[in-house]
Amino acid sequence: MHAGNQLDAPHVEELTLEAPLALPEQGTVHLQLVAASEDGQGRRAISVHSRPTDQDLWTRHATGTLATTGSAPTDPIDANWPPNGATSLDTADAYEQLAELGLRYGPVFQGLQAAWRDGDTLYADIALPKGTDTTGFGIHPALLDATLHGTALSTTDSAGQLSLPFAWNGITLHATEASTLRARIASTGPDTVALTLADPTGAPVATIGSLTVRPITPEQLATAGAEQHRSLFAVDWVPVSGESPEAVAYVEPTERADTDDPIPGLVLAHVHGHQGAPGDVPGNVHATTQQVRELVQQWLADERSGPVRPRRPR
Structure with a gap:
């Protein structure tokens, strides 16, 4: 914005x-x-x-x-707050629960003050800590983010799988530098919600026509913070040392160690690559991978192959 x-x-x-x-x-x-x-x-x-x-x-x-034009605020939030018929939700340990699920928020982002539910609609009071400077912000990012924290808790399933923002549509800002919000988050589908944000008098602050969420597990959250791979994995050749030529055997992917001869200390497999339908690169890659996997499984299933280390020839 x-x-x-x-x-x-x-x-x-x-x-x-x-x-x-x-x-x-x-x-x-x-x-x-x-x-x-x-x-x-x-x-x-x-x-x-x-x-x-x-x-x-x-x-x-x-x-x-x-875009140069956006949607006008529709169905404004009523000044009667909380809405009649909405059921109060317990938010006392909301951020402890979110931390256990992998979402750890600093103090400025812990803006969820209270929440209520009425059917498929969630209502929430959001506030920045006193003294937080909102000068220059259209809407403070911590304030906007906190509007979704109640949703994160309410959409967590029994397996601990969260739903987090994926795609935003129709975002329009109607007022700037807000420090407190009243939020209405209405479910519009299995994985979408519409948000209406207002100030304490009910005057519109922002509308979000549609927000699509996607499931994510705590394990995925943990790896998301890890350093991202800068490129695809690459082959790194490791020199073979200590084995004499007599201790090396070459095999084809279809061969098995089904003789009584001693298995050498080093086995190298010559992988030709599967040649299936022309141009079917994914299919050929999968078939070749399957061949190699079956070869490794066959050799590992033989008790005599315990000391053998897998290598690939240049």
């Missing part, structure tokens, strides 16, 4: 999150937002990238579209 304001396209028509932005314990990260030229209909394609200062490669985290 900030970039859009500089380009007379302040509405985020859609934004799809592709990869997490993991901050290292040490060092800094460059963040870059790229906006394309206006397409003649008031839209600009955007993408968000990052690069640690000690690396040359950029990671793309999100793609989307900015």
Whole structure:
């Protein structure tokens, strides 16, 4: 939204999150937002990238579209708060529960104050800590993020699987520099919600036409913060030493160690590669991998092959 304001396209028509932005314990990260030229209909394609200062490669985290026009606020939040008929939810240990699931929020982001539910609609009070400076923000990121914390808890299943934001559509900001919010989060489908954000008087602050969430496990969250691979895995040849030529055997993927002869200390398999339908690269790769796997399984199943180490020839 900030970039859009500089380009007379302040509405985020859609934004799809592709990869997490993991901050290292040490060092800094460059963040870059790229906006394309206006397409003649008031839209600009955007993408968000990052690069640690000690690396040359950029990671793309999100793609989307900015637009010159957005939706007007509809169905405003009633000044009667909390809504009649809504059931109060216990949020006293909400952030302890989220931490156990892998979502650990610092004090500024712990903005969920209270929550209520009425059918498929969730209502929440959100507030920044006293003294938090909102100057210059369209909407403070911690305030916006905290509107979803009650949803994260309410959508966690019995297996501990969370649902986190994946795709945003129709984001329009109606007021700036808010420090407290009333949020209405209405379910619009199995994995989508619509959000209406207002100030304590009910005046509109922001609307989000549709937010799509995707399931994620605590294990996936833990690995998301790890250093990302900079490239595909590569083959690294390890020199063979200590074995004499007499201790080496060459086999074909279809061969088995089904004789009574002693098994040498080093076995090298000559893998030709599966030749199936022309152009079916994935199918041929899978078939070749299956051949190699079966060969390894056959050799490992033989008690005599215990000391044999698998290698691949140059």
